[in-house]
Every structure is written in structure tokens, then in C-alpha cells.
Amino acid sequence: QVQLVESGGGLVQAGGSLRLSCAASASGFSANTMGWYRQAPRMQRELVAQITNDGSTNYADSVKGRFTISRDNAKNAVYLQMNSLKPEDTAVYYCRAHFILLGISWGQGTQVTVSS
Numbered sequence: 001q002v003q004l005v006e007s008g009g010g011l012v013q014a015g016g017s018l019r020l021s022c023a024a025s026a027s028g029f030s031a032n033t034m035g036w037y038r039q040a041p042r043m044q045r046e047l048v049a050q051i052t053n054d055g056s057t058n059y060a061d062s063v064k065g066r067f068t069i070s071r072d073n074a075k076n077a078v079y080l081q082m083n084s085l086k087p088e089d090t091a092v093y094y095c096r097a098h099f100i101l102l103g104i105s106w107g108q109g110t111q112v113t114v115s116s
Contacts, residue, residue: 002026002105004095008080009110016114017083022095022107024076031097034071034078038091038112045094049080062088085114 008020024031035050049059049069057069068081078095095107 002029002097002099002102004097004105004107006093006095006107006110009093009112011113011115012085014085014087014114014116016085017081018085018112020080020082020093020095020110020112022078022097024097024099024105026076026097026099026102029076029099029102030073031071031076031078032100033098034076035096036069036078036080037094037096038089039094039109040088040091043091048093050096051078082112085112087114087116090114 003025004022006022012018033052036048037045038048039045051057051069051071066084071078090113092109093112094109098104
């Protein structure tokens, strides 16, 4: 099973920035789609942004213009640069990776808290 290790969460004031990182342990395999989801208390998990192996991206409307997703295919890593953070961005952020031959894997989650 592929292991995803996330880092970069934390506490930041509104208007601030954070950068999330996620690396997949899948030597010899290249992820198809990688992405970030988030889940706030008492809410369903939702897509934040995703990126395919050819660089096509998709963002939730709520983060367009503020968040940027990128990836390093050689490292099977995905990043989320979050700018102009708002209190409503507070959630646990999960990395997700889809490998065609290995299936879908999730990270353990990293907490992002934005104070007003």
C-alpha cells in the first residue's frame, strides 16, 4: 500500500500563507492524479484542488485565486500553496493520490487553523 506523508499545516492569522507538502512512497510508480481535500468539523470532506500527471489542475470555487497546487512527478510529491487564508479555510487537509495500478491512497491529514 502506498504511504502518503503530509507536512506544513499549522496556525496562521487571516491573510497569511501556508504551504502543504505531500510525498508518496511508491518507488517505480507514477501517480496519475494527486490532490488535496479538506474536512472541517461536522462537514463532509471536500475537494480543494487536484492536479493530473500532465499538469492539468482543478480547484474548488472557494479557493480559486488564493491556492495553487503543484507537483513534482520525479518525487511523487504534491504541494498546496495557500495564500490569503480565511478562517473558513480551517480544516484538516488530506492528501490523496491515485495510482492506476495501486489504487487510491490517503494521507493521515494535517490541521490548518486560521485565526481571525
